[in-house]
Amino acid sequence: MSAATQPLLDTIEPDEEPSPMQAPSGNINANTNARQPQVVLTPTNHATDGMATTAGDAESGLAGIFRQSAHPVVLFFLYLFRSAAIAVYILCGFFTDNYVLSTVFVVLLLAVDFWNCRNVAGRRLVGLRYWNQVDEDGESYWVFESRDPSRPANPIDAKMFWIALYAFPALWLALFIVSLLKFNISFVPIVVLALVFNVTNVVGFTYA
DSSP states (O other): OHHHHSOHHHHSOOOOOOOOOOOOOSOTTOOSSOOOOOOOOOOOOGGGTTSOOSHHHHHHHHHHHHHHOSOHHHHHHHHHHHHHHHHHHHHHHHHOOOHHHHHHHHHHHHHHHHHHIIIIIIIIIISEEEEEEEOTTSOEEEEEEEOOTTSOOOHHHHHHHHHHHHHHHHHHHHHHHHHHHTTOGGGHHHHHHHHHHHHHHHHHHHHO
């Protein structure tokens, strides 16, 4: 009965005293991790690096083509005759109403271009030439001539020649379609003649 008379607070074991919290030591503002350098992203446009953005760049590019060409005069006249025929055909209506005069100028330029492309430009720029020959029996056949493979053509000359050979027939074909859509039948024979001259050179030099 002695245990019953003992105060209740004496029979309860006291709780363990909490250990005191240790205060952080050292420089709390110091960053233990090394600071990474900032990455700055700068937008760039590589698509325009090789393009001519000004008139001076375009002019220098055209001049560079003629400087790298082995036959710049031949290359110049190849594009001159071909461009002049199309320009006269398109612009003749703005300067004169004489259909015969316009036709004569265009046909003359087409004939000069055909002869120049087949006999001069093709031989000098890519080393190819073709012609039609008639034998003693009266039979005609095509003769194709090419340069020695050990003497390759100038890359610039060859590239510009093939561009002119295939691009201008496409332009004349577009003009032919426009003439049909506008019912401008009087100029259709001129375009047909231009297509005949240009396609003949395409076929001849492709198979040469």
